[in-house]
Amino acid sequence: MFTTLSGLSVVVTGASKGIGKGIARVFADAGAHVLITGRSAADLEAAVADIGGRTSHLPADVSSRADCDRVAATALERHGGIDVLCANAGVFPSARLEDIGADDLAAVMGTNLNGTVFSVQACLDALTASGRGRVVVTSSITGPFTGYPGWSHYAASKAAQLGFVRTASLELAPRGITVNAVLPGNIATEGIADLGPGYVEAMTASIPQGRLGSPADIGHAAAFFATLEAGFITGQTLVVDGGQVLPESTQALAAMAG
Template identity: 45%
Template sequence: MMLDLTGRIALVTGSGQGIGRAIAQIFAAQGAKVLLATRSEASGAETLRLIREAGGSAELLTVDLSTRAAANQAVAATLRAFGGLDLLIHNAAVFPMENLRDLRDEILESTLAVNLKSCFWLTQAALPALCQAEHPRIVITSSVTGPRTAIPGLSHYAASKAGVNGFIRAAALELAEHRVTVNGVEPGLIATQAMANLGDSPDLAAGIPLKRLGSPQDIAHAMLFLASEQAGYITGQTLIVDGGALLPENTQFT
Protein backbone atom coordinates (compact mmCIF):
# COMPACT_ATOMS: atom_id res chain seq x y z
CA MET A 1 0.00 0.00 0.00
CA MET A 2 1.50 3.31 -1.11
CA LEU A 3 1.02 6.11 1.37
CA ASP A 4 1.53 8.99 -1.04
CA LEU A 5 1.49 12.55 0.28
CA THR A 6 2.39 14.24 -2.99
CA GLY A 7 1.18 17.82 -3.08
CA ARG A 8 0.00 17.85 0.50
CA ILE A 9 1.18 20.46 2.99
CA ALA A 10 2.21 19.52 6.52
CA LEU A 11 3.05 21.50 9.62
CA VAL A 12 5.23 19.35 11.89
CA THR A 13 6.00 20.75 15.34
CA GLY A 14 8.99 19.58 17.36
CA SER A 15 10.71 18.57 14.14
CA GLY A 16 14.29 19.46 15.07
CA GLN A 17 15.30 16.02 16.31
CA GLY A 18 14.14 12.55 17.30
CA ILE A 19 10.58 11.58 16.46
CA GLY A 20 9.72 14.95 14.94
CA ARG A 21 12.69 14.87 12.57
CA ALA A 22 11.76 11.36 11.47
CA ILE A 23 8.16 12.42 10.83
CA ALA A 24 9.28 15.41 8.77
CA GLN A 25 11.76 13.35 6.75
CA ILE A 26 9.32 10.54 5.99
CA PHE A 27 6.50 12.92 5.09
CA ALA A 28 8.80 14.87 2.77
CA ALA A 29 10.06 11.62 1.21
CA GLN A 30 6.44 10.77 0.41
CA GLY A 31 5.95 14.06 -1.40
CA ALA A 32 4.63 16.43 1.28
CA LYS A 33 5.76 20.03 1.59
CA VAL A 34 6.77 20.42 5.24
CA LEU A 35 6.95 23.42 7.53
CA LEU A 36 9.41 22.57 10.31
CA ALA A 37 8.48 24.26 13.59
CA THR A 38 11.06 23.78 16.33
CA ARG A 39 12.63 25.65 19.26
CA SER A 40 16.25 25.08 18.23
CA GLU A 41 17.43 26.84 15.10
CA ALA A 42 20.51 24.61 14.85
CA SER A 43 18.64 21.30 15.05
CA GLY A 44 15.89 22.62 12.80
CA ALA A 45 18.47 23.68 10.23
CA GLU A 46 19.90 20.15 10.28
CA THR A 47 16.46 18.64 9.62
CA LEU A 48 15.97 21.13 6.82
CA ARG A 49 19.32 20.20 5.29
CA LEU A 50 18.58 16.47 5.43
CA ILE A 51 15.21 16.90 3.74
CA ARG A 52 16.48 19.16 0.99
CA GLU A 53 19.51 17.01 0.28
CA ALA A 54 17.15 14.06 -0.19
CA GLY A 55 15.14 16.07 -2.72
CA GLY A 56 12.27 17.05 -0.43
CA SER A 57 10.55 20.38 0.09
CA ALA A 58 10.65 22.09 3.49
CA GLU A 59 10.89 25.44 5.22
CA LEU A 60 11.99 26.23 8.78
CA LEU A 61 10.40 28.32 11.53
CA THR A 62 12.16 28.67 14.88
CA VAL A 63 9.41 28.96 17.47
CA ASP A 64 8.64 28.01 21.07
CA LEU A 65 5.10 26.61 21.10
CA SER A 66 4.31 27.62 24.67
CA THR A 67 1.92 30.44 23.74
CA ARG A 68 -1.12 30.95 21.54
CA ALA A 69 0.79 33.59 19.59
CA ALA A 70 3.49 31.05 18.73
CA ALA A 71 0.90 28.53 17.53
CA ASN A 72 -0.70 31.20 15.36
CA GLN A 73 2.74 32.08 14.01
CA ALA A 74 3.45 28.44 13.05
CA VAL A 75 0.21 28.11 11.12
CA ALA A 76 0.65 31.50 9.46
CA ALA A 77 4.19 30.56 8.39
CA THR A 78 2.89 27.37 6.79
CA LEU A 79 0.22 29.24 4.83
CA ARG A 80 2.73 31.87 3.79
CA ALA A 81 5.32 29.32 2.64
CA PHE A 82 3.05 26.87 0.82
CA GLY A 83 -0.37 28.46 0.41
CA GLY A 84 -2.41 25.96 2.42
CA LEU A 85 -2.45 23.29 5.11
CA ASP A 86 -3.57 19.66 4.85
CA LEU A 87 -1.79 17.94 7.74
CA LEU A 88 -1.34 19.33 11.25
CA ILE A 89 1.18 17.17 13.11
CA HIS A 90 1.73 18.22 16.72
CA ASN A 91 4.78 16.44 18.07
CA ALA A 92 6.48 19.14 20.17
CA ALA A 93 6.71 18.23 23.84
CA VAL A 94 8.70 18.89 26.98
CA PHE A 95 9.21 16.46 29.86
CA PRO A 96 11.63 17.69 32.51
CA MET A 97 12.00 15.22 35.36
CA GLU A 98 10.76 16.66 38.66
CA ASN A 99 9.17 14.91 41.63
CA LEU A 100 5.58 15.82 42.43
CA ARG A 101 6.35 17.26 45.86
CA ASP A 102 9.00 19.57 44.38
CA LEU A 103 7.18 20.43 41.15
CA ARG A 104 7.56 24.12 40.41
CA ASP A 105 4.77 26.15 38.87
CA GLU A 106 6.91 27.14 35.90
CA ILE A 107 7.65 23.48 35.05
CA LEU A 108 3.99 22.53 35.34
CA GLU A 109 2.85 25.47 33.24
CA SER A 110 5.42 25.00 30.47
CA THR A 111 4.65 21.26 30.23
CA LEU A 112 0.91 21.82 29.98
CA ALA A 113 1.37 24.70 27.55
CA VAL A 114 3.60 22.94 25.03
CA ASN A 115 2.16 19.43 25.31
CA LEU A 116 -1.55 20.08 25.80
CA LYS A 117 -2.59 23.70 25.35
CA SER A 118 -0.84 23.81 21.97
CA CYS A 119 -3.26 21.14 20.75
CA PHE A 120 -6.06 23.67 21.23
CA TRP A 121 -4.16 26.67 19.91
CA LEU A 122 -2.81 24.95 16.80
CA THR A 123 -6.16 23.38 15.95
CA GLN A 124 -8.00 26.67 16.32
CA ALA A 125 -5.47 28.46 14.13
CA ALA A 126 -5.34 25.70 11.51
CA LEU A 127 -9.05 24.91 11.23
CA PRO A 128 -9.97 27.46 8.51
CA ALA A 129 -7.23 26.09 6.24
CA LEU A 130 -7.93 22.45 7.12
CA CYS A 131 -11.58 22.90 6.17
CA GLN A 132 -10.42 23.81 2.66
CA ALA A 133 -8.24 20.68 2.32
CA GLU A 134 -9.33 17.58 0.43
CA HIS A 135 -8.12 15.13 3.10
CA PRO A 136 -7.58 17.16 6.30
CA ARG A 137 -5.78 15.45 9.15
CA ILE A 138 -4.67 16.26 12.68
CA VAL A 139 -2.25 13.76 14.21
CA ILE A 140 -0.73 14.25 17.66
CA THR A 141 2.12 12.50 19.42
CA SER A 142 0.72 11.32 22.74
CA SER A 143 2.44 8.74 24.98
CA VAL A 144 1.77 5.55 26.88
CA THR A 145 2.93 7.52 29.93
CA GLY A 146 -0.16 9.12 31.41
CA PRO A 147 -2.95 7.38 29.50
CA ARG A 148 -1.70 3.87 30.41
CA THR A 149 1.51 3.88 32.48
CA ALA A 150 3.39 6.06 34.95
CA ILE A 151 7.00 7.04 35.61
CA PRO A 152 8.07 8.67 38.90
CA GLY A 153 9.07 12.27 38.34
CA LEU A 154 6.79 12.76 35.35
CA SER A 155 3.37 13.41 36.88
CA HIS A 156 3.11 16.72 34.99
CA TYR A 157 4.02 15.04 31.70
CA ALA A 158 1.63 12.14 32.38
CA ALA A 159 -1.23 14.54 33.07
CA SER A 160 -0.53 16.46 29.88
CA LYS A 161 -0.56 13.30 27.73
CA ALA A 162 -3.71 11.95 29.36
CA GLY A 163 -5.22 15.31 28.47
CA VAL A 164 -3.99 14.96 24.90
CA ASN A 165 -5.92 11.70 24.53
CA GLY A 166 -9.06 13.37 25.84
CA PHE A 167 -8.54 16.21 23.39
CA ILE A 168 -8.16 13.78 20.49
CA ARG A 169 -11.50 12.12 21.19
CA ALA A 170 -13.45 15.33 21.79
CA ALA A 171 -11.89 17.18 18.86
CA ALA A 172 -12.55 14.24 16.55
CA LEU A 173 -16.22 14.35 17.45
CA GLU A 174 -16.51 18.12 16.98
CA LEU A 175 -14.52 18.31 13.76
CA ALA A 176 -16.12 15.34 12.01
CA GLU A 177 -18.67 17.64 10.37
CA HIS A 178 -15.73 19.40 8.70
CA ARG A 179 -14.22 16.06 7.49
CA VAL A 180 -11.16 16.66 9.70
CA THR A 181 -9.93 13.45 11.32
CA VAL A 182 -8.08 13.68 14.64
CA ASN A 183 -5.89 10.81 15.82
CA GLY A 184 -2.76 10.17 17.84
CA VAL A 185 0.17 7.83 18.31
CA GLU A 186 1.22 6.65 21.78
CA PRO A 187 4.95 5.85 21.69
CA GLY A 188 6.48 3.52 24.23
CA LEU A 189 10.24 3.56 24.86
CA ILE A 190 11.83 5.16 21.80
CA ALA A 191 15.57 5.53 21.23
CA THR A 192 15.96 9.31 21.22
CA GLN A 193 18.29 11.75 22.95
CA ALA A 194 15.66 12.29 25.63
CA MET A 195 15.69 8.59 26.55
CA ALA A 196 18.99 9.12 28.38
CA ASN A 197 16.94 10.56 31.26
CA LEU A 198 15.25 7.20 31.87
CA GLY A 199 18.17 4.82 32.15
CA ASP A 200 20.40 2.42 30.23
CA SER A 201 18.98 1.31 26.88
CA PRO A 202 19.83 -2.43 27.18
CA ASP A 203 18.16 -2.61 30.60
CA LEU A 204 15.05 -0.88 29.29
CA ALA A 205 14.90 -3.06 26.18
CA ALA A 206 15.08 -6.25 28.23
CA GLY A 207 11.51 -5.75 29.47
CA ILE A 208 10.04 -5.23 25.99
CA PRO A 209 8.69 -8.36 24.23
CA LEU A 210 10.37 -7.37 20.94
CA LYS A 211 13.63 -6.87 22.91
CA ARG A 212 14.52 -3.50 21.47
CA LEU A 213 13.70 0.14 21.93
CA GLY A 214 11.57 1.67 19.22
CA SER A 215 13.09 3.98 16.63
CA PRO A 216 11.79 7.43 15.71
CA GLN A 217 10.97 5.94 12.31
CA ASP A 218 8.64 3.41 13.96
CA ILE A 219 6.54 6.32 15.22
CA ALA A 220 6.84 8.30 11.99
CA HIS A 221 5.49 5.44 9.90
CA ALA A 222 2.45 5.14 12.18
CA MET A 223 1.95 8.90 11.80
CA LEU A 224 2.27 8.55 8.03
CA PHE A 225 -0.56 6.04 7.91
CA LEU A 226 -2.87 8.17 10.07
CA ALA A 227 -2.10 11.19 7.88
CA SER A 228 -2.74 9.30 4.66
CA GLU A 229 -5.82 9.21 2.45
CA GLN A 230 -6.18 5.53 3.37
CA ALA A 231 -6.91 6.42 7.02
CA GLY A 232 -9.90 8.55 6.13
CA TYR A 233 -12.41 6.51 8.16
CA ILE A 234 -10.33 6.50 11.36
CA THR A 235 -10.86 9.30 13.86
CA GLY A 236 -10.71 9.82 17.61
CA GLN A 237 -8.22 6.97 18.04
CA THR A 238 -4.70 6.52 19.38
CA LEU A 239 -2.32 3.86 18.12
CA ILE A 240 0.07 2.30 20.65
CA VAL A 241 3.55 1.74 19.21
CA ASP A 242 5.58 0.16 22.01
CA GLY A 243 7.00 -3.19 20.88
CA GLY A 244 4.43 -5.01 23.00
CA ALA A 245 5.64 -3.48 26.27
CA LEU A 246 2.11 -3.08 27.65
CA LEU A 247 1.03 -6.64 26.86
CA PRO A 248 2.44 -8.71 29.78
CA GLU A 249 0.44 -8.78 32.99
CA ASN A 250 3.73 -9.26 34.86
CA THR A 251 7.37 -8.81 33.87
CA GLN A 252 7.99 -12.53 34.48
CA PHE A 253 6.21 -13.17 31.17
CA THR A 254 8.73 -11.14 29.12
Protein backbone atom coordinates in the same frame (compact mmCIF):
# COMPACT_ATOMS: atom_id res chain seq x y z
CA MET B 1 -1.23 0.30 -1.80
CA PHE B 2 -1.98 3.60 -0.14
CA THR B 3 -2.56 6.73 -2.17
CA THR B 4 0.40 9.05 -2.42
CA LEU B 5 1.21 11.74 0.12
CA SER B 6 3.24 13.62 -2.49
CA GLY B 7 2.38 17.29 -2.74
CA LEU B 8 0.53 17.49 0.57
CA SER B 9 1.24 20.39 2.91
CA VAL B 10 2.38 19.08 6.30
CA VAL B 11 3.22 20.95 9.50
CA VAL B 12 5.23 19.09 12.16
CA THR B 13 5.77 20.84 15.47
CA GLY B 14 8.73 20.05 17.69
CA ALA B 15 10.61 18.56 14.76
CA SER B 16 14.20 19.72 15.13
CA LYS B 17 15.16 16.42 16.75
CA GLY B 18 13.86 13.05 17.85
CA ILE B 19 10.39 11.81 17.05
CA GLY B 20 9.31 15.01 15.32
CA LYS B 21 12.29 14.90 12.99
CA GLY B 22 11.49 11.26 12.22
CA ILE B 23 7.89 12.16 11.37
CA ALA B 24 9.04 15.01 9.14
CA ARG B 25 11.50 12.74 7.33
CA VAL B 26 8.82 10.15 6.51
CA PHE B 27 6.54 12.80 5.00
CA ALA B 28 9.42 14.48 3.15
CA ASP B 29 10.55 11.14 1.72
CA ALA B 30 6.98 10.64 0.50
CA GLY B 31 7.16 13.91 -1.45
CA ALA B 32 5.18 16.17 0.87
CA HIS B 33 5.92 19.85 1.48
CA VAL B 34 6.94 19.88 5.15
CA LEU B 35 7.23 22.85 7.52
CA ILE B 36 8.98 21.97 10.76
CA THR B 37 8.97 24.08 13.91
CA GLY B 38 10.92 24.20 17.13
CA ARG B 39 12.49 26.66 19.52
CA SER B 40 16.09 26.49 18.25
CA ALA B 41 16.79 28.02 14.85
CA ALA B 42 20.19 26.31 14.67
CA ASP B 43 18.70 22.87 15.38
CA LEU B 44 15.97 23.46 12.82
CA GLU B 45 18.47 24.46 10.15
CA ALA B 46 20.49 21.32 10.81
CA ALA B 47 17.34 19.19 10.66
CA VAL B 48 16.25 20.66 7.32
CA ALA B 49 19.70 20.02 5.86
CA ASP B 50 19.56 16.42 7.08
CA ILE B 51 15.97 15.67 6.07
CA GLY B 52 16.17 17.24 2.62
CA GLY B 53 13.28 17.10 0.19
CA ARG B 54 10.76 19.92 0.23
CA THR B 55 11.35 20.77 3.88
CA SER B 56 11.59 24.22 5.45
CA HIS B 57 11.60 25.51 9.01
CA LEU B 58 10.25 28.25 11.24
CA PRO B 59 11.35 28.87 14.84
CA ALA B 60 8.26 28.89 17.05
CA ASP B 61 7.09 28.06 20.58
CA VAL B 62 3.77 26.18 20.54
CA SER B 63 2.91 27.39 24.05
CA SER B 64 2.32 30.77 22.37
CA ARG B 65 -0.92 31.06 20.42
CA ALA B 66 0.61 33.94 18.46
CA ASP B 67 3.51 31.71 17.39
CA CYS B 68 1.09 28.98 16.32
CA ASP B 69 -0.83 31.49 14.23
CA ARG B 70 2.46 32.51 12.62
CA VAL B 71 3.25 28.88 11.81
CA ALA B 72 -0.12 28.40 10.12
CA ALA B 73 0.28 31.63 8.13
CA THR B 74 3.76 30.58 7.01
CA ALA B 75 2.54 27.16 5.84
CA LEU B 76 -0.20 28.87 3.84
CA GLU B 77 2.31 31.27 2.32
CA ARG B 78 4.87 28.58 1.40
CA HIS B 79 2.59 25.67 0.52
CA GLY B 80 -0.75 27.25 -0.34
CA GLY B 81 -2.61 25.36 2.39
CA ILE B 82 -2.36 22.82 5.20
CA ASP B 83 -3.45 19.22 4.76
CA VAL B 84 -1.80 17.58 7.77
CA LEU B 85 -0.87 18.88 11.21
CA CYS B 86 1.36 16.66 13.31
CA ALA B 87 1.10 18.17 16.80
CA ASN B 88 4.26 16.60 18.15
CA ALA B 89 6.00 19.25 20.26
CA GLY B 90 6.54 18.11 23.83
CA VAL B 91 8.80 18.38 26.85
CA PHE B 92 9.49 15.76 29.52
CA PRO B 93 11.49 17.17 32.43
CA SER B 94 11.84 14.82 35.38
CA ALA B 95 10.74 15.80 38.89
CA ARG B 96 9.29 13.90 41.81
CA LEU B 97 5.74 14.85 42.72
CA GLU B 98 6.71 16.65 45.93
CA ASP B 99 9.18 18.81 44.00
CA ILE B 100 6.95 19.94 41.11
CA GLY B 101 6.31 23.66 41.38
CA ALA B 102 3.62 25.75 39.75
CA ASP B 103 6.05 26.96 37.10
CA ASP B 104 7.16 23.38 36.33
CA LEU B 105 3.57 22.25 35.87
CA ALA B 106 2.71 25.28 33.76
CA ALA B 107 5.71 24.69 31.49
CA VAL B 108 4.82 21.05 30.81
CA MET B 109 1.13 21.71 30.31
CA GLY B 110 1.88 24.84 28.30
CA THR B 111 3.83 22.91 25.69
CA ASN B 112 2.29 19.44 25.75
CA LEU B 113 -1.40 20.28 26.17
CA ASN B 114 -1.87 23.97 25.41
CA GLY B 115 0.53 23.68 22.48
CA THR B 116 -1.55 20.89 20.99
CA VAL B 117 -4.76 22.88 21.31
CA PHE B 118 -3.19 26.11 20.03
CA SER B 119 -1.65 24.36 17.03
CA VAL B 120 -4.97 22.83 16.01
CA GLN B 121 -6.82 26.11 16.50
CA ALA B 122 -4.30 27.99 14.38
CA CYS B 123 -4.47 25.48 11.51
CA LEU B 124 -8.21 24.87 11.69
CA ASP B 125 -9.38 27.04 8.79
CA ALA B 126 -6.67 25.73 6.48
CA LEU B 127 -7.35 22.11 7.45
CA THR B 128 -11.02 22.68 6.71
CA ALA B 129 -10.26 24.23 3.34
CA SER B 130 -8.10 21.21 2.48
CA GLY B 131 -11.17 18.99 2.32
CA ARG B 132 -9.12 16.13 3.76
CA GLY B 133 -7.62 17.67 6.88
CA ARG B 134 -5.68 15.43 9.24
CA VAL B 135 -4.52 16.08 12.80
CA VAL B 136 -2.09 13.59 14.31
CA VAL B 137 -1.18 14.14 17.96
CA THR B 138 1.93 12.60 19.49
CA SER B 139 0.89 11.42 22.94
CA SER B 140 2.68 8.62 24.86
CA ILE B 141 2.10 5.30 26.58
CA THR B 142 3.19 7.15 29.77
CA GLY B 143 0.02 8.56 31.27
CA PRO B 144 -2.67 6.82 29.21
CA PHE B 145 -1.33 3.28 29.91
CA THR B 146 1.75 3.36 32.15
CA GLY B 147 3.43 5.44 34.80
CA TYR B 148 7.03 6.20 35.68
CA PRO B 149 8.35 7.94 38.81
CA GLY B 150 9.34 11.52 38.14
CA TRP B 151 6.96 12.11 35.27
CA SER B 152 3.59 12.65 36.91
CA HIS B 153 3.20 16.08 35.29
CA TYR B 154 4.27 14.70 31.90
CA ALA B 155 1.93 11.71 32.28
CA ALA B 156 -0.97 14.01 33.13
CA SER B 157 -0.34 16.12 30.03
CA LYS B 158 -0.21 13.07 27.76
CA ALA B 159 -3.43 11.63 29.15
CA ALA B 160 -5.06 15.04 28.76
CA GLN B 161 -4.13 15.08 25.07
CA LEU B 162 -6.28 12.00 24.53
CA GLY B 163 -9.30 13.68 26.08
CA PHE B 164 -8.74 16.52 23.65
CA VAL B 165 -8.41 14.11 20.70
CA ARG B 166 -11.72 12.41 21.44
CA THR B 167 -13.77 15.58 21.75
CA ALA B 168 -11.98 17.49 19.00
CA SER B 169 -12.62 14.60 16.64
CA LEU B 170 -16.35 14.97 17.27
CA GLU B 171 -16.34 18.71 16.73
CA LEU B 172 -14.23 18.58 13.60
CA ALA B 173 -15.86 15.59 11.89
CA PRO B 174 -18.40 17.80 10.06
CA ARG B 175 -15.46 19.75 8.64
CA GLY B 176 -13.98 16.59 7.13
CA ILE B 177 -11.03 16.66 9.56
CA THR B 178 -9.87 13.55 11.38
CA VAL B 179 -8.08 13.74 14.73
CA ASN B 180 -6.05 10.78 15.96
CA ALA B 181 -3.13 10.10 18.28
CA VAL B 182 0.02 8.03 18.11
CA LEU B 183 1.27 6.74 21.47
CA PRO B 184 5.00 5.97 21.30
CA GLY B 185 6.73 3.71 23.75
CA ASN B 186 10.46 4.11 24.27
CA ILE B 187 11.96 5.49 21.07
CA ALA B 188 15.70 5.82 20.38
CA THR B 189 16.04 9.61 20.46
CA GLU B 190 18.48 12.11 21.91
CA GLY B 191 16.16 12.58 24.88
CA ILE B 192 16.13 8.89 25.74
CA ALA B 193 19.92 8.69 25.34
CA ASP B 194 20.27 11.58 27.80
CA LEU B 195 18.61 9.43 30.47
CA GLY B 196 21.70 7.23 30.49
CA PRO B 197 22.70 3.71 29.47
CA GLY B 198 21.06 2.17 32.52
CA TYR B 199 17.66 3.52 31.54
CA VAL B 200 18.09 2.46 27.92
CA GLU B 201 19.12 -1.06 28.94
CA ALA B 202 16.21 -1.44 31.35
CA MET B 203 13.66 -0.15 28.86
CA THR B 204 15.00 -2.37 26.09
CA ALA B 205 14.66 -5.37 28.40
CA SER B 206 11.00 -4.47 29.04
CA ILE B 207 10.04 -4.52 25.35
CA PRO B 208 9.00 -7.91 23.93
CA GLN B 209 10.56 -7.09 20.56
CA GLY B 210 13.88 -6.54 22.33
CA ARG B 211 14.63 -3.12 20.91
CA LEU B 212 13.75 0.52 21.25
CA GLY B 213 11.58 1.98 18.54
CA SER B 214 12.91 4.37 15.91
CA PRO B 215 11.57 7.84 15.10
CA ALA B 216 10.62 6.42 11.69
CA ASP B 217 8.31 3.90 13.39
CA ILE B 218 6.28 6.83 14.71
CA GLY B 219 6.57 8.67 11.40
CA HIS B 220 5.04 5.76 9.49
CA ALA B 221 2.14 5.59 11.95
CA ALA B 222 1.50 9.31 11.50
CA ALA B 223 1.72 8.94 7.73
CA PHE B 224 -0.91 6.18 7.83
CA PHE B 225 -3.37 8.48 9.60
CA ALA B 226 -2.68 11.07 6.86
CA THR B 227 -3.67 8.77 4.00
CA LEU B 228 -6.99 8.89 2.19
CA GLU B 229 -7.49 5.27 3.20
CA ALA B 230 -7.53 6.30 6.88
CA GLY B 231 -10.24 8.87 6.26
CA PHE B 232 -12.89 6.92 8.21
CA ILE B 233 -10.69 6.66 11.32
CA THR B 234 -11.02 9.45 13.87
CA GLY B 235 -10.80 9.90 17.61
CA GLN B 236 -8.54 6.85 17.87
CA THR B 237 -5.20 6.00 19.43
CA LEU B 238 -2.45 3.82 17.98
CA VAL B 239 0.13 2.42 20.40
CA VAL B 240 3.57 2.00 18.81
CA ASP B 241 5.74 0.40 21.49
CA GLY B 242 7.00 -3.01 20.39
CA GLY B 243 4.54 -4.63 22.78
CA GLN B 244 5.86 -2.85 25.88
CA VAL B 245 2.45 -2.42 27.53
CA LEU B 246 1.41 -6.05 27.03
CA PRO B 247 3.25 -8.13 29.69
CA GLU B 248 1.59 -8.46 33.10
CA SER B 249 5.02 -8.46 34.75
CA THR B 250 8.69 -9.14 34.12
CA GLN B 251 7.82 -12.78 34.76
CA ALA B 252 5.82 -12.76 31.52
CA LEU B 253 8.90 -11.61 29.64
CA ALA B 254 11.00 -14.30 31.27
CA ALA B 255 8.42 -16.90 30.25
CA MET B 256 8.92 -15.92 26.61
CA ALA B 257 12.41 -17.42 26.77
CA GLY B 258 11.00 -20.71 28.05
